[in-house]
Amino acid sequence: MSQFESFRASSLYCNKCAKAMPVRESLLLVLPDREIYDYLCTGCSSSVGRREINAGEIMMARREMVSRRPARSLSRPVF
Numbered sequence: 001m002s003q004f005e006s007f008r009a010s011s012l013y014c015n016k017c018a019k020a021m022p023v024r025e026s027l028l029l030v031l032p033d034r035e036i037y038d039y040l041c042t043g044c045s046s047s048v049g050r051r052e053i054n055a056g057e058i059m060m061a062r063r064e065m066v067s068r069r070p071a072r073s074l075s076r077p078v079f
Helices: 055-068
Strands: 011-014 019-030 034-041 047-054
Touching: 011 034, 011 047, 019 047
Parallel strands: none
Antiparallel strands: 011 019, 019 034, 034 047
């Protein structure tokens, strides 16, 4: 089940707000073998979690994005 290999949080518990809050993901650090993302509370901007993606997952995600792109149309572009 490839759909469950990578999760992204939409809300996490925030200690400052004392409840589950929506979060935004920001890139914290790029290393040769992985990327580290930080989850920030949208209410108070405090850090509530982290996510690490290794190099293999990054390459697989990029390959999927390329394969999902719609094929280019040979017709004239519409403005």
